[in-house]
Amino acid sequence: MNLDTLLAKRIRSLRKNRGYALETLAELSGVSRSMISLIERAETSATATVLGKLADALGVSLASLFSEDTAASPPSPLATAEQQPLWQDPASGYLRRQLSPAGYGSPLELAEVTFPPGQTVTFDNAMRTIVSHQQIWMLAGEMDISIDGQAWHLQPGDCLAMTLGQQIIFHNPTASSARYLIALTATPSSTGRQ
Known part of the structure; x- marks a missing residue:
């Protein structure tokens, strides 16, 4: 999975887990609804500035956006x-x-x-x-x-x-x-x- 796809899945998952509509996340982050939609469909690469705004609005660290959801398998203490x-x-x-x-x-x-x-x-x-x-x-x-x-x-x-x-x-x-x-x-x- 490429990183844009990982970011798309992660942002969409975090948004849905919080019960936010696209409009809500747009309002909280200051990032346009259309930009969030493009990011969540992996149709554009978000800049660091945009990712920072989305992370803050979702209540997570920027670094956590780059982590895969590990609910399906137990996490490993090793990242090769x-x-x-x-x-x-x-x-x-x-x-x-x-x-x-x-x-x-x-x-x-x-x-x-x-x-x-x-x-x-x-x-x-x-x-x-x-x-x-x-x-x-x-x-x-x-x-x-x-x-x-x-x-x-x-x-x-x-x-x-x-x-x-x-x-x-x-x-x-x-x-x-x-x-x-x-x-x-x-x-x-x-x-x-x-």
Whole structure:
């Protein structure tokens, strides 16, 4: 199964499990009904920004959108390299590899990102339904990361711990690709939607 098909099934399943009509998810996420419909039919590749909005409206972490529904079979504690989903953002070209085993139930999720030179991705959330704690460990290259207006410049070996805010901007200011590891945990917000 390709990743667009996996994302389509996962988003549709989460939406239906919450009892949301397409219009409801559109209203909660700020993503148009027609775009959600195209994504759920795997007729378009959603950008990282759109996936972030949908994840927030569905009350899940962005990383969980890349996990298969494992209700049919027990989850394995091992995710071999060939089992790890690799997704490319169609807008910026950044590559995200979901490292953690799908559905295993660990409170910690790991992902590896390769971020192209000169690219920027902005995640805006009007209302976070989950509290996401992340740490980013730079493996290669450099990144500028800004959260709610506070900015940091990361170089190889640097590690930035953060609680995601209303806006986060990832920018590679160099002429070379950057590579980093993301470790994250997510818990429901006490002020988020039910």
